[in-house]
Amino acid sequence: MKQKLVLIGNGMAGVRTLEELLKLAPDSYEITVFGAEPHPNYNRIMLSPVLAGEKTIDDIILNSREWYAEKGIRLISGDPVVEINRARRHVRTRDGVVAGYDRLLIATGSNPFIIP
Numbered sequence: 001m002k003q004k005l006v007l008i009g010n011g012m013a014g015v016r017t018l019e020e021l022l023k024l025a026p027d028s029y030e031i032t033v034f035g036a037e038p039h040p041n042y043n044r045i046m047l048s049p050v051l052a053g054e055k056t057i058d059d060i061i062l063n064s065r066e067w068y069a070e071k072g073i074r075l076i077s078g079d080p081v082v083e084i085n086r087a088r089r090h091v092r093t094r095d096g097v098v099a100g101y102d103r104l105l106i107a108t109g110s111n112p113f114i115i116p
Contacts, residue, residue: 002030006091006101008081010035012044014107015063022071031073032099034091036080040065074099 005021007014010033018031035041039057046060068075076097083092090100 002028003102004100005029005031005103005105006099007031007033007105007107008084008091009105009107009109010037010041010075010077011107011109012041012062013109014105015041017105017107018073029103031071032101033068033073033075034079034081034093034099035075035077038078040068040075040077 007018015033018033021029040061041063042057043060043062046055049055050057050060065075076093076099079093079095079097081091082094084104085092088100089102089104090098091104092098
């Protein structure tokens with residue numbers, strides 16, 4: 001039986017970790033990925049050209065929704081995780097989606113701020 005792996009954060013670091021995990025142990029996990037943004041994984045380094053109108057968001061997608069489906073990964077996008085229940089080993093999103101886990105990877109990145 002596959003272990004359940006939940007990844008919170010659909011950014012470059014978390015998904016890169018998944019790519020490597022799938023190379024090393026492709027059949028070990030049933031994977032669910034949660035991302036607060038509505039898009040699949042994209043190259044955040046290329047956001048400036050998107051904002052300048054030189055590229056579209058589709059131009060900077062690193063892993064399409066089809067990639068997730070081909071790998072058997074359940075992608076929940078646009079619905080941030082708001083609760084981690086370590087005792088019951090599950091996460092819950094703002095919209096009420098609940099996913100159980102055996103392993104939990106939190107790769108949410110950071111939020112920049114200016115020190116007052």
